[in-house]
Amino acid sequence: MNFIWSSFLYLLLLIPLIVTVFKATYRHYAHVASELTLRGYEPEARLHNIVLIPIGGLQRAVVEALRYAETLSDDVRAIYVDVNPAQTEQLRKDWEAWGGRVTLVVLPSPFRSLMEPLLEYIEQASEEKANDYVTVILPEFVPARWWQHLLHNQTSLLIKGALLFRPNIVVTSVPFHLSK
Secondary structure, three states: OHHHHHHHHHHHHHHHHHHHHHHHHHHHHHHHHHHHOOOOOOOOOOOOEEEEEEEOOOOHHHHHHHHHHHOOOOEEEEEEEEOOHHHHHHHHHHHHHHOOOOEEEEEEOOOOOOHHHHHHHHHHHHHHOOOOEEEEEEEEEEOOOHHHHHHOOHHHHHHHHHHOOOOOEEEEEEEEEOOO
């Protein structure tokens, strides 16, 4: 008899909880539908696209991303965070041969932080023309083996996560596939 009574008590508590969860889920989907509907929607005119490419140096994946970016906009900027002056100087020299029409922007980082100066610059770029897009292109190489993904592209994941909730910022990856 105790088993039946305790089961009845659990059901008595569980049913209102399930109904509450279902109602909350319904309200969520109704809210999403109201936000996504095209009724009464007038898209903002966007006439310009600033393309930013965070780079850690020059290599094949970066050069491929630069060439891709040049097809998207006339305003393309490669962003390099200076944490080592010697490497920065070498990058400036190599940029003449490999940079193409892309402007190289070197950001100082006295505390050797990569993310903070980069995110600040992206924020400044998005404020230049408030209604326009900022496209952040991430050059990524794709290793040949699945387990090698754990060893690479972690900074790209951090950048994607940091920019996910910012309006008018589009993040895209340009994959470069390794053969070995």
